[in-house]
Amino acid sequence: MSFAIRFLACLLIAGRAILPASAQETEADLYKAETIVTGTVEPERSRGFAAGALQVLVKLTGQLDLVGTSGAAALQKQAPELVTEFSYEDRMKDIPVHDEQGTRERPYFLRIRFDRQKFDHALAIAGFEKWIGKRPVVAVWLGIRDARSEYILSRDGEGGYSQRLVLDEASKLRAIPIILPDDAQTAVTFADIEKGNRQTIEAVSLEHGADAVLYGLLEFDGNAYWNCRWSAYGEDVDVQWSLTGVTFDRALKDRIDQVMSVYAARARQQ
Numbered sequence: 001m002s003f004a005i006r007f008l009a010c011l012l013i014a015g016r017a018i019l020p021a022s023a024q025e026t027e028a029d030l031y032k033a034e035t036i037v038t039g040t041v042e043p044e045r046s047r048g049f050a051a052g053a054l055q056v057l058v059k060l061t062g063q064l065d066l067v068g069t070s071g072a073a074a075l076q077k078q079a080p081e082l083v084t085e086f087s088y089e090d091r092m093k094d095i096p097v098h099d100e101q102g103t104r105e106r107p108y109f110l111r112i113r114f115d116r117q118k119f120d121h122a123l124a125i126a127g128f129e130k131w132i133g134k135r136p137v138v139a140v141w142l143g144i145r146d147a148r149s150e151y152i153l154s155r156d157g158e159g160g161y162s163q164r165l166v167l168d169e170a171s172k173l174r175a176i177p178i179i180l181p182d183d184a185q186t187a188v189t190f191a192d193i194e195k196g197n198r199q200t201i202e203a204v205s206l207e208h209g210a211d212a213v214l215y216g217l218l219e220f221d222g223n224a225y226w227n228c229r230w231s232a233y234g235e236d237v238d239v240q241w242s243l244t245g246v247t248f249d250r251a252l253k254d255r256i257d258q259v260m261s262v263y264a265a266r267a268r269q270q
Contacts, residue, residue, distance in 0.1 A: 030059055030175055031114045036107055040088050046080055048110040053079035056114055059175045060123065062131040062264020064257055071126040078122055084115040131264045136234060138259060139179045139210035140167060141201055142252075143193035146220040150190055155180035163218070166249050170256040176263075178256075179210055193217060196231065212237065214259055218251055230255050237262055 033052030037044040053076045058064060066072045089109040123130055142153040144160055153160040153167075164180065171178045181188065187204045191197075193215050205213045212234030219227050221244075228251040229242040239262055243251055 028113075028116065031056055031116050031119055033112045033114070035110050035112075036091070037088075037110045038105055038107055040108060045110070049079035049083055049086075049112060050076040052110070052112040053082065053114065053119075055173065056119065057123070057128070059173070060119070060130050061128050062174075062260050062267070063128075064261055066128065071128065075122050075126055075128075079114075082114045082118045082122060084113050084118075086110060086112045129268060131267055133267050135175055135177060136212040136259070136263050137177045137179065137210050138212045138214050138232075139181075139201075139205035139208060141181065141188060141193050141205075141213070141215035142167075143190045143217045144219075145217070147222070152188065152190055152193065153180060154183040154185075157183040163248055163252060166252045167256070170253045174256055174260045176256055176260050178214075179205075179208055181208075198231075198233070211235075212259070212263070214255060216255070218248060221245065226251055232259050232262065234263075236266060 033055040035048050035051040035055070037048040054067065054072060057066060057072055057075060087110075089111070091107045091109060120130065140153070142160075142163070144151055144153055144163065149159070151157065151159045153163055155164065167178060167180070170176075181204075185204070188197075188201055192200050194217055196215075198213075201215055202213055212232065214230065214232045216228055216230035221227055225245045226248045227242075227244045228246070229240070231238075231240045232255070233239070239258070241255065241258060243254070
């Protein structure tokens with residue numbers, strides 16, 4: 001029985017699916033971007049538009065390998081013509097302005113919405129294929145072992161605040177909705193993740209509305225970096241990765257990127 005069929009069966013038995021807020025993303029949200037700029041005037045504004053266009057390009061196609069290509073550069077150059085609205089938020093809004101600081105040099109969040117029809121047309125002209133279809137809802141099971149303890153990253157636990165923030169940002173950036181377990185859950189243990197007990201991990205993931213699983217172990221190396229090993233699987237997907245001596249930001253963001261790439265490639269083949 002395939003992962004997808006077992007998933008549907010569990011939903012029928014349970015009568016419900018608890019999806020994360022990020023899973024409710026609409027297609028319009030795929031055309032939103034956020035970046036950081038210095039000041040609110042040119043040339044920073046255009047630079048921000050170009051950075052936002054690249055975010056949306058990767059999100060719409062699921063193809064990281066487009067970054068740095070001539071086609072991506074051409075689309076970024078068109079970015080100001082594709083913007084339908086934008087706004088700024090001062091990142092230092094709660095800090096008084098000092099004379100020596102000035103206002104033009106303050107950092108801002110630049111939030112951008114691109115016009116869907118114009119952006120899709122630009123994609124087509126560049127020869128890029130849009131990722132059509134449902135994005136996988138991914139249950140993330142991460143065992144963290146640091147210098148003091150070992151625990152499972154949860155959506156409401158005391159430990160792993162920074163790791164949780166990184167995963168949430170990566171999920172939004174790539175439009176890959178994720179589910180983190182509740183801190184009170186006991187069905188999956190740290191040992192299940194460390195030993196790769198797929199049967200248990202999959203069963204609990206299905207009960208909570210996932211149609212793919214990403215599980216791994218993140219271990220502090222005793223110096224300043226982390227080692228990690230990951231597995232991702234779902235219908236027709238079964239891949240493993242490992243990294244050593246990296247920041248936890250890279251260990252987490254890279255895995256969401258890889259899940260996006262794998263599922264986007266699979267969608268293009270169908």
